[in-house]
Amino acid sequence: MTNMINSFYLYHLVCILLFFFLSYTKSILVFQPASLIATGPTVTAFLLGNTSNISLSLRTVSVSNTTGSIDQPSCVTEVTQWLLTTEQQGKNAVQVQLRLNRSLQLCVGNETDTDCCPKPLCVLEALQLSVCVDNTPQASLLIQAKIYALLLPTNTGPDNKTIIPNQVYQPLGSCPCDLTQKQCDVRCCCDKDCSPEDVKLFESQCLPGPFGGYVSPTADYHCSVQSSKNSPDWFPFLCVISSPENNPRLGLFYNGNTVKAQPGPSFQGPVLSAPAPVNVYSQGSPILTLNDQYFTIPQAAVLGQCLDSAPVAFLQNFNVKCVTLLRSCPTGYPLLTSPNDLLIQVKNGQGGVVAMDEINDVTADSSQFISSIVPSSGKMLKCESITLALDYKFYWNGNGITNITLTRTVGTITLSDDGVFLTARYSAEFHNGEFMGGPNSGNPGYQVGRPVIAGNADVSENDPGSIQRTSINLWKPVGDGLCSSTERKPILYGENSTAGCLLPVSWQNMSDCDNLRETVTSLQASLIAATYVAKSGNPDALTMADWVNISFVRLNSSGSLESTTGSCYGIPSHQHIHVLSFVTGMIEGVPQKEIRALQISYSPSTWRLDCRGGNFSPCVKQMETQLFPVTSSVTFTDIPINTGPPKTRFQINFTEYDCNRNDVCWPELAFPITRYYTGEPYSLSLAKGLILVFFFFAASVLGTPWRQIRQAWTSASL
Incomplete structure (x- = not known):
């Protein structure tokens, strides 16, 4: 009782203090x-x-x-x-x-x-x-x-500007099938150019749907469509009420007015020399020069054509070839360049300017840049100092460019009267320090159709624990298909492929089989210039856990290789790349695939000169050659995920209890008590099952059948 009285007085004291505090603060x-x-x-x-x-x-x-x-x-x-x-x-x-x-x-x-x-x-x-x-x-x-003071601009700009005073929506394209101006389009019933007589000719054949100016038919679950005759039993309790104009097939746009522009007040301090705006680069944004112009390099366009001036995007590498028919010596950019055309100051993206370092490379053999020569019997013309290749290397850090290096390859081209086809090469690579900033192939799992990322360990003293990116390639035959002129293409994840090239071999080459094997081995090894492969599509160059060693299965050289005249054994003519991958998990319903291992093996074959059928010149003339295929292939194999326990010997030998092989599954008869039921935790399903068993026995004991059995037992005992 005393505690209650003390609490009552304490409560009133707090209320009085709070009242005085509020009165004081007001x-x-x-x-x-x-x-x-x-x-x-x-x-x-x-x-x-x-x-x-x-x-x-x-x-x-x-x-x-x-x-x-x-x-x-x-x-x-x-x-x-x-x-x-x-x-x-x-x-x-x-x-x-x-x-x-x-x-x-x-x-x-x-x-x-x-x-x-x-x-x-x-x-x-x-x-x-x-x-x-x-x-x-x-x-x-x-x-x-x-x-x-108020600073008014000297040039107020154009008299008119477009603004959006009110966000008023209007249908996008009231008549989308009206394609011809001031002319009636057939079957377009909403065309204002069609007279009533024209509309009567195709009134029953009007274009349906939104492209004909009509909203698609209302769905059967709409409340305005159902009638009392064909209404289902759930109508109208579950029907949808929505305006017919609320259709997702038609877009909307804003409609603005044109008003006269007026200068507005500006309160700012006078600036003697206004600093240049800082253009922070992001991936895909164009690189700007000192005078706010796009920095351009010749690049490939549609239909195989090339543009002489195409903007360069930040952190986007490219390597293109542009074929040009030369009938006379070029006189301008890009085949004839000067230092003023190339040494351009570029904004670094952080408020400064970065200069360009040029490296000139003079090639003595320009035949690799000439795709074909137009035959001519006339005199030849020499064109000197022709720009054959422009290779740019951009070094970046954060959102800015730190340095640019340009390697210009020049040479001399000999022209005939009808000209030659010149193939000029242009490339741009972005390097973050010592790493080339290449695009990823997934985030994080590999995406089908994207290149497989490979790499080599960086042995430099600056950063010995990093991986330098590269690629694993296959042959890409072009032109005559010879290995000397063929190109290479990277392997794409999830796409099995086989490619090859042709190697000319003579009788003299067959006489030295060891040298021939080394030649073919070096050709195959040029496709795999990597020792690591990335597990995921976005690996970190500084994290070794994101990379897997590439395993090489060498040819067994213990056995004796017997060679005869005009034939060689054990030629590694076929190289096979086997990629093992598996699904690591799901992100937003998309399976994430990761490379577990990559194995490279070789299949030896026997090469023998064929002198049958009257074609005996390769066996007589030592320099006469025959073509032999050098192939490479890639195969992707998905590792299945085994989530269940291993099968016992009884399950392996007696398949009558195997639910995957029989229509009747006896272990599933005791659902949900057995572990075959995976709809909920086993402990919860077992408890529910035991409750069902208890109710079954209770119903049997207290129900009519058990009462009849007791009555019959009682009458029989009497």
Whole structure:
């Protein structure tokens, strides 16, 4: 009882203290915020507290440069160049607004008007706004005004501009089938150019759907479609109510008006030399030059053509070939270049400029750049200092470019009267330090059709624990299909492929089988210039756990290789790449595939010169050659995921209890007690099953059949 009385008095004491505290806080007057820095002609603040019977005074004060102290608040009002207005906001708040009562126009030299700013810094003063009750200051607001003159642009731009005053939606294309202007389109019933007589000719054959100007038919679950005759049993409790115009097949667009542009006010400090805007690069954004122009390199376009000036995108590598028919010596870019055409200053993306370093490479043999020569019997013309290749290397860090290196390959081209087909090469590579910034092949799992990422260990002293990216390739025959002129293509994830090239072999080559084997082995090894393969599609060059060693199955050289005249054994003519992958998980319903292992093996074969059928010249002439295939292939194998326990010997030998091989599954008869039921945890299913068994026995004991059995047993015993 005593504790209850003490609690009662303590509760009343807390209530009384809280009441006095609230009454005291309501009598306090404060400005929010307590100080302001004004850069424009309008200042707004709020006065909170008991705002009845208050007065406001505004005056100019001075701030000490050494101590930072200001004058004490005062209720004396001074004449300033500011207009003070107040607006009541509720019972305990007042909005206070100060507006500059003068012009911010900058004075002209011969102007006599005094209502202007003689210098760019127009207003520089400190104001003190005090709130008083009975001529006693209660609170003050310090305002530091630093306002520059109004700067109007000399060129106001075009007279008209398009704005969107209201977000009014309109249907996109009221008549999409109206394709011809000022002419009636057949079967387009919404075409305004069609007369009523024209519409009658194809009125029954109008184009249906949204492309004919009509919304697609309403679905059967719509409330407006169902009738009392064919309505299902769930109608109208589950039908959908929606406007027929609410159709996802038609888009919407904004409709704006054209108004006259007017210059708006601008409050900013004068800048003597405006800094250039910082263009931060992101992946895919164009690279800009010093004069805000696109940095361009010749690149491939549609239909196999090339553009002489195509923008270069940040962090996007490319390597293209452009074929040009030359009938005379070129006179301009890009086949004839000068330092002024190539040494261009480029913005680095961080407010600075990066210069370009040029490396000139003069090639003595230009035959590799000539795809074909037009036959001619006339005189030949030599064209010197022709630009055959431009290879750019961009070094980047973060969102900026740190350095650019250009390797220009020049050479001499001999032209006939009918000309030659010149194949010029252009490339751009982005390197992050020592790493080339190549695109990923998935995030994180590999995507089908993307290149398999490989790499080599970086043995440099700067970063020995990193991986330098490269690729694993197959043959890509072009032209005559010879291995000397063929190209290489990277293997694509999930796509099995076989390719090859032809190697000319003579009787002299067959006489030295060891040299022939080494030649073919070096050709096959040029396709696999890597020792690691990336597990996922976005590996980290500094994390060794993201890479797997490539295993090589070498040919068994222990056995004796017997060779005869005109034949060689054990030629590694076929190279097979076997990729093992598996599914590591699911992300948003998409399976994520990862490479577990990559194995490279070789299939030896026997090469023998064929001199049958009258073609005996290769066996007689030592320099006469025959063509032999050198092939490579890739196969992708998915490793199945075994989620269940291993099968016992009874399950392997006796398949009558195997649910995967029989229509009747006896272990599933005791659902949900057995572990074959996977719809919920086993403990929960077992508990529910035992409850069902209990109810079954209870119904049997208390039900009619058991009562009849007891009655029959009782009558029989009597």
